[in-house]
Amino acid sequence: MTPGDMRREREENLRLAAAVAEVEGLYSALLRAGSSDRRRLRAELARAARRLAATAAMPSQPRSATVRRTRRGRRRALAQRGVAWITARYGGSTS
Numbered sequence: 001m002t003p004g005d006m007r008r009e010r011e012e013n014l015r016l017a018a019a020v021a022e023v024e025g026l027y028s029a030l031l032r033a034g035s036s037d038r039r040r041l042r043a044e045l046a047r048a049a050r051r052l053a054a055t056a057a058m059p060s061q062p063r064s065a066t067v068r069r070t071r072r073g074r075r076r077a078l079a080q081r082g083v084a085w086i087t088a089r090y091g092g093s094t095s
Helices: 002-032 035-058 071-094
Strands: none
Touching: 002 035, 002 071, 035 071
């Protein structure tokens, strides 16, 4: 792996981690929010989940069948499952 590839992979991992952290933060805030803030937080959470899905789905390199065996592959798969759950639970009522 060249230094440029390593830097690009590190940047992708940071973007993915930032998107996951945003979703986690909004979800935590939603759990503790009063009734007046819930609608706004649900809408923000749905938007953040869509951004996370887009970030996790971005192909950085040609993928092989063994992608899920890498840490990044497992992280992307976990992020996609989390996004699907959040979208199913909160996404429908905010659009």
